Amino acid sequence: MHKRNRLFVSIALIYGLLGGLIAIVRLLDPSLIPGNVPRAHGHIMLLGFILMMIYGIALHVLPRFGGFPLYSERMADWQLYAANTGLPLMIAGWLGWRDMLVMTGGLFTYGAIVLFGLNMILTVRGKGSA
């Protein structure tokens, strides 16, 4: 399994633990963490835990199931960077009430989504080097 894909899965697990932890702290005492904690929790779990887990697994299995190599390793690398720039910015924006950070983070996150989507379409359709 490619190191980048293992990183995606590992980061997903860390986001899962982090997202769960801030929800537990919020349940214990809502004043302990400032900002829009429920929204941050929801997005950490969905974009951080579930989506990064899917990124890691899909980048590994879809080329194999599709019968063609991954269209672009470089796109997948940039997807890792964009996804992990975007989500921390969004979290910081929600916890710090900074809409600009949420918007910037959202753009990076969307960039990662587009990179993944295009890479997968081109891989499964067999537009790679093989």
Next chain:
Amino acid sequence: MPEKNIAEVQRQAHSRMAQMGFTFSRDNRGFIIAAQGYLMLAGIGLLINGSLLADGASRPAFLHLFTLGFMLFMIYGLGSHMLPRFTGNPVREGVWPWWQMGLAHAGVASYVAGYLLGWHGLVIVGALLAWLSLAVFTFRVWPVLWPKKC
């Protein structure tokens, strides 16, 4: 081919696949089956409220039956089955998957019951147990992803 022979061939094929490690272990089979059960329970929210994300006190209960019950259990079952096969590294077995399963079931049940009954303490206990199950899963799969170099 007679029906009896077909059944025998199917049994042998299943046995071979199990020996080669293709088929689910007992714990992963349990995670996948439980996930389907939680999905059907979460669907009751659709019948009662008309939405998984309806307003009201039952919203977090049904939402988390879907996310913690269905999605997380699917990740547990599929993740600990597939990741060792993708990497060639073993996942931590023994009592760990059963601890993980027990914590996850107790967590989801307590969390959902807590919201439906309005017992905040039970919600916190459920959230803690579910979080601990994720910590156990992480502990189990971490050496699969990052094995110690010999």
